[in-house]
Amino acid sequence: MSFLPLAHALATRQDLPVPAWLFAWGASIVLIVSFFALSAGWREPRFEQPHSRPFGAGLSRALLSLPAQILCGAVGVFLFGFAIYAGLEGTVAPDRNFALTFIFVTCWLGFPFFSAIFGDLFRPFNPWRAIGRAAGAGFRAIAGQRAAHLTYPERLGRWPAAVGLLAVVWLEVVYGSGGAILEPEVAATAALVYTVYALAMMAVFGTEEWCDRGEVFSVYFGMFGRLGIFGTRDGRLERRRPFSAATTWATVPGSAALVLASIATTSYDGASEGAFADFIETGIGWCEDIGLGITASIRLTDTIFMLLTFAGVSLVYWLGVRGMRTVPGAPSLAKLRTGFAHTLIPIALAYLVAHYFSLFVFQEQAQFTYLLSDPLGTGTTDLFGTASSGVDYTVLTANTIWYVQVAALIVGHVLGLMLAHDRALVYWPDYRRATASQYWMLAVMVAFTCFGLYLLSVSNG
C-alpha cells in the first residue's frame, strides 16, 4: 500500500525523520524555556495596546489608491483564472501542471509564510473579493443604489471558514490519497465550484462581510497576517509591533475552531504516513471487510482520522480552557475559549513551517522554472527559456531541514506563551492569578509542541 498525498505527487521526495537526539534536545529546550517563561513573566501586557507608526500620508494614499487596488485585484483574478485554465487544459501529471503547484504550494503555503512576516498580503490580490467589488460597483452604476444584503448572523462568526478550511485540506490530502492522485482537472473544477459558492455568499451578505468571516482563504491567510508588521487602520498604512495585531483577532465565535483546524490538518497530513500509518491501514482493512471498495475505504478511513485529529487537538485546548476557568476571577468559558484562540496562531504557523518548509523551497524552484515556461506541461512551450530546468535538491541538506523544523516549533511555542501571558494579564489583573492560569496554557502549548516534534521524529512510511 503506497499512499501518495499531494506533496509527494508534486515533489516525489520526503524529509527524513528528525533524529532521536535532536527530538530530545528540542523537547528539553521547550521545557526549560517554558519554565523561565513562567518565572520571568512580565507584569504588564506588552502586545495588547496598539503600537504602531503610520506611513507617510502620500505613500499610504498611493499604495491604497483605487487604481492600485484595481491593479492588484486584476493580477489576482488573472493568476487565478490562469491556474484554472492550466488545470482544465494542461497535462494530467500533477507535477508538470502549473495549477496544483500554484494553488497548493505557492498560494496555500506562500501566503501564510509571507503574511506572517509582512501582514495580510492576500487581501489586495483576493480574486473573489475583486470580482465581488467589481460586481458591486457595476450594480451601483446601473441601479443607482447600493445592493441590499442580509445581515451576517453574528453567531456564525468564523465557523464557515473553519469548516471550509477542513474541506480544502480534505480535498488536498484525503481525496488525493491512496493512488487516486488529485488530478489538476479535479482541483480546477473544485476551484470553480468554490468560486460560485463564494460569489453567491458575497451577493447575499456583502463582499467585505463575507471576506472577513466566511471566505476561507481570506480568513485563513488573514489570521497569519495578524502576526506581521504591516497593516491598515482608518484607511492608512501602518507599521505595527510584530504579533500585536493578533490580540484583536479572536473576537468572534469560530476563531478557536479555525486555528485548531489549521493545527489539526497539518498534524494529520504529517501523521497519516508516519505516526498514524498503522492505525489507518487497520481502519482501511475494516472498511474493506464490510464490503467497501479500496478507494472508498481509504477515503472514509482518512476522513475519520482527519476528524479525530481535529477532535483531539480541540480537546487539548478545551482542557486548557477548563483549567483556566478554575482560577479565581476567571471570565466565562466562552470568553476564555475565544480570548486565547489567537495564542495558537504562532503554533499553527510553526506546524506549517515544520511540515512544508522544504516542500516550499524545492517546489518554488519548479514554479519559477519549468512550470512558468511550460505551464500546461505540454513539453512543447518554452515561454521564458527555463522549461528544461529542474529542482536542485542540494540547496537544503537534511541537517538544515531538521534544524529549521525544530527551531520553528520552539519559536512558535515561545511566541504562543508570550501572547497567552499577555492575555492572562488582561483577564486577571492580579499578577499571581494570571500566572496561575498560565500553567494551563503552558500545558496546552507543551502538548502541541512536543506532539509536533514527535510527528517530525516518527519514521514515515
Place this chain on the structure above:
Amino acid sequence: MRDVRKLVLALLVVAAAIALAACGSSDESTTASGNTGSGADSGKPAPEAGKPGSPDVPTVVVRDGEPVGGVQELEYSAGEQIRFRVSSDKAEEIHVHGYDIAKDVPAGGTVEFDFPAELEGIYEAELEGLGVQIAELRINP
C-alpha cells in the same frame, strides 16, 4: 520559601530535560548500530549471479507490475554509492525520482543502478509507465 520552591522546580525541570536528552541520544546510538543494513533483508531471493565482488547488492523483484514483498526500503549514507538491482518479468522503465535517473529493464532481465548518493532525504523509485512505487531510497546525512 517561594524562592526555594522555584529553585527546586527549576532543578527538576533541568534534570528532566537532561534525562530526556540523554535517553534520546542513547536511543539514537542503538538504532544507528542496529540498522546499518541496507534494508534488503526481507526474504528476497539472493541476487542473481552478479559481479563476484558485490554479493550484497540488494535486488528489487518485480512481478506483474508490483514489487514482490511490497515497496522495498533501501538505506544509504550521503557520499557512498547507491547500488541496487531491479529484476522484472516484464519490460519496464525504472525511474529514480529526485536523482532523475531512468533505466530500462528488459522482460525477464535485471538492470543495475550505481550512482553516488548526493541528495539527502527520502526518494521514490517507480515503474515509470505504471506509476507504481517499487522502492524507497533513504539517504541519511
